[in-house]
Amino acid sequence: xxxxxxxxxxxxxxxxxxxxxxxxxxxxxxxxxxxxxxxxxxxxxxxxxxxxxxxxxxxxxxxxxxxxxxxxxxxxxxxxxxxxxxxxxxxxxxxxxxxxxxxxxxxxxxxxxxxxxxxxxxxxxxxxxxxxxxxxxxxxxxxxxxxxxxxxxxxxxxxxxxxxxxxxxxxxxxxxxxxxxxxxxxxxxxxxxxxxxxxxxxxxxxxxxxxxxxxxxxxxxxxxxxxxxxxxxxxxxxxxxxxxxxxxxxxxxxxxxxxxxxxxxxxxxxxxxxxxxxxxxxxxxxxxxxxxxxxxxxxxxxxxxxxxxxxxxxxxxxxxxxxxxxxxxxxxxxxxxxxxxxxxxxxxxxxxxxxxxxxxxxxxxxxxxxxxxxxxxxxxxxxxxxxxxxxxxxxxxxxxxxxxxxxxxxxxxxxxxxxxxxxxxxxxxxxxxxxxxxxxxxxxxxxxxxxxxxxxxxxxxxxxxxxxxxxxxxxxxxxxxxxxxxxxxxxxx
Numbered sequence: 001x002x003x004x005x006x007x008x009x010x011x012x013x014x015x016x017x018x019x020x021x022x023x024x025x026x027x028x029x030x031x032x033x034x035x036x037x038x039x040x041x042x043x044x045x046x047x048x049x050x051x052x053x054x055x056x057x058x059x060x061x062x063x064x065x066x067x068x069x070x071x072x073x074x075x076x077x078x079x080x081x082x083x084x085x086x087x088x089x090x091x092x093x094x095x096x097x098x099x100x101x102x103x104x105x106x107x108x109x110x111x112x113x114x115x116x117x118x119x120x121x122x123x124x125x126x127x128x129x130x131x132x133x134x135x136x137x138x139x140x141x142x143x144x145x146x147x148x149x150x151x152x153x154x155x156x157x158x159x160x161x162x163x164x165x166x167x168x169x170x171x172x173x174x175x176x177x178x179x180x181x182x183x184x185x186x187x188x189x190x191x192x193x194x195x196x197x198x199x200x201x202x203x204x205x206x207x208x209x210x211x212x213x214x215x216x217x218x219x220x221x222x223x224x225x226x227x228x229x230x231x232x233x234x235x236x237x238x239x240x241x242x243x244x245x246x247x248x249x250x251x252x253x254x255x256x257x258x259x260x261x262x263x264x265x266x267x268x269x270x271x272x273x274x275x276x277x278x279x280x281x282x283x284x285x286x287x288x289x290x291x292x293x294x295x296x297x298x299x300x301x302x303x304x305x306x307x308x309x310x311x312x313x314x315x316x317x318x319x320x321x322x323x324x325x326x327x328x329x330x331x332x333x334x335x336x337x338x339x340x341x342x343x344x345x346x347x348x349x350x351x352x353x354x355x356x357x358x359x360x361x362x363x364x365x366x367x368x369x370x371x372x373x374x375x376x377x378x379x380x381x382x383x384x385x386x387x388x389x390x391x392x393x394x395x396x397x398x399x400x401x402x403x404x405x406x407x408x409x410x411x412x413x414x415x416x417x418x419x420x421x422x423x424x425x426x427x428x429x430x431x432x433x434x435x436x437x438x439x440x441x442x443x444x445x446x447x448x449x450x451x452x453x454x455x456x457x458x459x460x461x462x463x464x465x466x467x468x469x470x471x472x473x474x475x476x477x478x479x480x481x482x483x484x485x486x487x488x489x490x491x492x493x
Contacts, residue, residue: 003120003324004028004048008038008066009055009082014105018053018082018112025113026347035061039069042077048148049077051119053112054099056083056090067097076126078119082107117344124332132333139193140184146326149319150472155182155311162309163189168261170246170306171284173313176363179284180244182313187240192280195239200232203248210253212269215260221270233266236279246283246306247292251299258302281306316358316365318477321463323354326362330369331381338373345381352383448483451476 005022009015010033022029030049032038035058042049052070056063063081070077078100083090091102100122101115127146134140142156142163162169163186171179180199187197205213212221216231232241243249249257260266261281265274283306292298316323327345335342345353358364372385431449435441451469458464466473 003050003328004030005051005053005116006030006032006038006041006049007053008032008035008058008063009053010034010058011055014055017106021107021109021112022053022116024109025116027116034058035063035066038066039073042070042075043073050123051116052077052079053116054079054081056081056094064093064097067094067099071098076123078123080112080115080119120328121332121343124328125336128329128333128336134188140181140188142185142189145178145181145185146329147319147322148325149314149321151314151319152322155313158309158311159186160189162186162311166190166192166280168280168306168308169282169311170289170309171282171311171313172288173284173286174315174359174361175286176361177313177315178362179286179313180242182311183240183242183282183284186282187242187280190280192239196236197240197242198232198236199242199244201244203245207250207253210250211256214253215256215266216268216271216275218268218270221268225270229268231266231268233260233277233279234275237277238279240280240282243281243283243306245285247285247287247289247298249298251297254299254302258299258305261302261305316361317356319473320354321473323358323365324350326365327353327369330366331373334370334373340373340376341379342373342376342381343379346383349381349383349386353386447479451479451483 005027007015007018007022007029009018009031012033015031015033019029019031027050030041032041038052038054039061041047042052052066054063054066061069063083067079067081070079079098080101080103081094081099082103082105084105094102100119103111103115131140131144134144142160145152145156147156159169159182169183169186171182173179183199184197187193200214202210211217212225212229212231214232216229216234217225219225219228256267260277263274264278265276267274289298289303289307293300293303327350331342331345334340353365353368360367368386368388369381371388372381376385431446431453433441433446451465454465454469455462458468462473462476466476469476471479
């Protein structure tokens with residue numbers, strides 16, 4: 001999903017010209033003819049606007065008034081102001097009011113392109129610096145999570161509700177999707193945000209040290225215990241204890257963890273009396289805990305203690321709309337850290353990277369950008385800077401898939417939705433409503449046929465398919481999964 005640029009100008013001709021240039025730059029354009037409408041769009045709950053091109057002279061709420069309201073609302077959106085009057089006083093006033101750049105009408109394509117690119121890069125860098133600062137200070141919130149995906153909306157709403165209480169949360173998801181980021185956002189958005197956030201990687205602790213690290217030990221409790229250790233539970237008292245990869249805990253430690261959660265007390269190794277603790281528990285796993293329970297590797301009673309409010313974070317391949325935004329943020333951060341004058345990623349590379357499977361999810365994407373920034377010799381990252389990704393599904397090393405789709409006029413090739421192959425239809429565009437016996441066909445069958453036709457018609461551009469069918473991308477992939485499962489079941493029978 002390209003960056004979205006809002007254009008506010010009361011002049012219809014100028015508005016249309018700027019809109020065409022913005023689209024030519026590869027961005028999505030929204031237009032409005034007044035300052036009041038621009039503020040309404042910027043402050044809407046579902047606003048997803050990356051930059052504003054603002055006319056200074058408009059009837060009603062003018063450009064300076066819009067800048068003032070943006071500042072009052074605490075919005076960090078970059079603003080490029082434009083006016084037919086390029087006096088120095090206008091420039092100074094607009095910059096003092098918060099504008100990032102200033103252009104004179106009629107603006108040329110190259111000038112607007114450079115201005116937008118710089119605005120988006122600067123905005124991404126500011127966002128990354130703020131995120132790093134919040135992380136170090138333990139003040140991460142949901143506004144620090146980079147997402148525009150419909151698949152994440154429900155997860156965010158549930159997490160925001162969880163932040164308002166101390167309910168135990170279990171975050172599930174593949175490795176690299178950002179489970180700890182969500183845990184920190186829940187902590188940073190709740191009443192305990194000023195208290196400690198203590199993270200423990202349960203999979204990285206030797207079995208014989210789990211109890212000591214979680215619950216503490218007394219001096220001389222075992223060989224090597226030369227001093228008293230309070231333990232993570234006591235360290236997190238008043239705040240949040242994040243148990244990452246909780247499914248890796250040995251059964252012996254699970255028993256003691258369950259007791260700590262039930263009683264609100266812990267007993268250090270070698271200790272003589274329990275210590276009362278007050279911690280909010282957030283746990284995470286990249287494995288299905290219920291399967292571990294069935295296999296006897298995880299206690300059922302502990303599972304229900306942790307699985308009070310489950311959150312499942314979808315993998316990156318299920319929210320491809322987020323990839324361009326993540327790319328811009330990672331590029332801004334690494335270019336600054338490595339002191340490289342790289343300002344953008346080419347449209348070709350952006351499109352290519354957005355089609356990859358990314359089995360390592362956000363962590364893999366981040367590392368790919370880091371490598372590209374270090375190795376690149378130009379001022380823009382191109383396709384050649386990502387050699388580890390030869391084609392749209394090269395990231396899946398174990399079982400490479402075919403490209404998303406071929407032209408609908410060729411022989412039926414395999415079209416991948418979410419790694420589920422479904423053969424496309426021909427481009428005839430007709431739909432039969434009746435079966436061969438004259439009965440009305442099942443609705444689900446016709447729906448699957450429409451989806452396959454749409455994928456062929458739009459050449460595998462899944463965002464466009466979802467937009468034209470007026471459904472979310474997550475819904476589209478789910479329907480593809482269900483259709484493929486039904487076909488597999490029919491073939492087996």
